[in-house]
Amino acid sequence: MKHVAVGQAGGPTAVINATLAGFVESVKEQCQLTFVEGGYQGLVEENFLYGDSEVIDWVLDNQSVPGACLQSGRYPFHDEAIAEAVRSLKKHQIDTLVFIGGNGTMEALLKVKKEAECQGYFLQVLGLPKTVDNDLGGTDHAPGFASAARSIAQTTKDLSRDLYSMKNFEQVRVLETMGRNAGWLAAAAGAWREYEEEGPHYIALPEQPLNKDTLLRTVKEALSSYGYAIVVVSEGVQWEQGSQIELNQVDGRSILGGISKEISEFISEELNVNTRAELLGMNQRADTSALSPIDTYEAYQLGREGGRWVLEGYDEVMVAVGREASNYYTMEIRPVKLEKVIAEGERLLPAQFITNLKAYYQWLTPLLGGDRPSYPPLSKRRVEYSEH
Numbered sequence: 001m002k003h004v005a006v007g008q009a010g011g012p013t014a015v016i017n018a019t020l021a022g023f024v025e026s027v028k029e030q031c032q033l034t035f036v037e038g039g040y041q042g043l044v045e046e047n048f049l050y051g052d053s054e055v056i057d058w059v060l061d062n063q064s065v066p067g068a069c070l071q072s073g074r075y076p077f078h079d080e081a082i083a084e085a086v087r088s089l090k091k092h093q094i095d096t097l098v099f100i101g102g103n104g105t106m107e108a109l110l111k112v113k114k115e116a117e118c119q120g121y122f123l124q125v126l127g128l129p130k131t132v133d134n135d136l137g138g139t140d141h142a143p144g145f146a147s148a149a150r151s152i153a154q155t156t157k158d159l160s161r162d163l164y165s166m167k168n169f170e171q172v173r174v175l176e177t178m179g180r181n182a183g184w185l186a187a188a189a190g191a192w193r194e195y196e197e198e199g200p201h202y203i204a205l206p207e208q209p210l211n212k213d214t215l216l217r218t219v220k221e222a223l224s225s226y227g228y229a230i231v232v233v234s235e236g237v238q239w240e241q242g243s244q245i246e247l248n249q250v251d252g253r254s255i256l257g258g259i260s261k262e263i264s265e266f267i268s269e270e271l272n273v274n275t276r277a278e279l280l281g282m283n284q285r286a287d288t289s290a291l292s293p294i295d296t297y298e299a300y301q302l303g304r305e306g307g308r309w310v311l312e313g314y315d316e317v318m319v320a321v322g323r324e325a326s327n328y329y330t331m332e333i334r335p336v337k338l339e340k341v342i343a344e345g346e347r348l349l350p351a352q353f354i355t356n357l358k359a360y361y362q363w364l365t366p367l368l369g370g371d372r373p374s375y376p377p378l379s380k381r382r383v384e385y386s387e388h
């Protein structure tokens with residue numbers, strides 16, 4: 001019987017536990033399961049949870065719960081720690097390692113595999129994808145992204161109405177999304193825009209340096225046409241000739257955030273209007289009120305398929321989503337070599353979507369789910385009363 005250890009790493013999502021549940025469902029009868037708590041740190045420190053029926057039931061009970069129920073976290077997984085992780089896998093006679101995560105997680109998984117080879121230990125490894133940023137290579141998209149994108153599309157639409165109500169008091173809001181160096185999430189802010197008047201009126205992506213004149217001109221146009229402006233910026237945006245705003249560094253990883261405040265102050269000073277910066281914050285990746293039904297479904301199915309592949313001996317691959325050419329949306333699940341995933345690096349929003357957001361929204365719409373909200377126009381024209 002295979003002894004499979006499974007863990008979660010990196011930022012959690014609203015559906016990462018659905019992937020875990022799908023995986024566990026498909027292997028629980030045929031494998032011994034060990035759960036790794038706290039991502040790669042848990043491997044090094046042997047934070048293992050024996051998968052008896054009570055623990056398995058608890059994991060399955062978490063299927064629709066946001067956050068990573070095993071705890072994921074970030075941890076400096078340097079070479080010495082990787083060697084230590086392999087020693088603990090050997091010690092517990094774990095022959096298969098499965099991690100659910102993003103690009104960093106996949107890179108770490110392959111490193112563990114190579115280190116096991118160096119130590120003369122055969123270890124089967126398989127990756128299951130997740131990331132809200134959608135910057136993971138080798139797959140059309142990753143579970144977690146669509147729900148976060150839906151949350152942002154809905155929030156932007158709703159905040160348009162909120163700001164429109166208040167335009168005699170404040171005129172511009174700058175909403176900051178996640179995404180690191182990839183603009184998938186920020187661009188999603190406009191997916192549900194129905195009217196010219198509705199925001200976002202400007203979206204700043206990390207793939208394109210932000211030009212001050214273009215920003216001011218677009219905001220001015222929105223102010224003169226509608227009396228208010230919604231600007232959406234990705235946390236990774238930088239000014240032309242500028243650099244990303246880092247809150248601080250943790251273990252060499254830059255913690256982004258804060259560019260919305262700088263942009264908001266700039267607009268306020270230049271245009272003499274009242275502005276406000278809003279960080280959409282961690283809620284984007286935990287928001288179960290905005291779950292995309294297809295995201296939830298795919299997250300679970302990818303986990304299930306991964307379980308089947310483990311039993312069939314697939315090694316050094318990640319379970320990926322392929323999109324079949326069709327009128328609307330058909331997905332297929334296929335294996336992609338971990339090496340290929342890593343070689344792709346950070347998957348940015350492609351140029352053909354940056355220059356044609358309509359095409360991006362066509363690609364995105366099936367992932368968000370069909371039940372998009374529709375609101376009446378922001379205002380009715382004033383009735384002209386005739387004099388008697």
Ligand SMILES: Nc1ncnc2c1ncn2[C@@H]1O[C@H](COP(=O)(O)OP(=O)(O)OP(=O)(O)O)[C@@H](O)[C@H]1O
Pocket residue numbers: 009010011012039040041073074075076077078101102103104105106107108111130131132133
């Ligand atoms: N290059 C690397 N070498 C060794 N270990 C790594 C590497 N990159 C990441 N890891 C390990 O994998 C963990 C998860 O990676 P990371 O924090 O980059 O998140 P991720 O999997 O990319 O997901 P997300 O970016 O969506 O939060 C890290 O905390 C670290 O323990």
Ligand SMILES: O=P(O)(O)OC[C@H]1O[C@](O)(CO)[C@@H](O)[C@@H]1O
Pocket residue numbers: 010011012074131132133178179180235254255256285
């Ligand atoms: O501050 P941290 O830990 O890098 O976490 C936030 C990051 O995690 C992510 O949410 C991905 O999970 C990114 O969008 C964001 O940059």
Ligand SMILES: [Mg+2]
Pocket residue numbers: 010102103104131
């Ligand atoms: Mg990542």
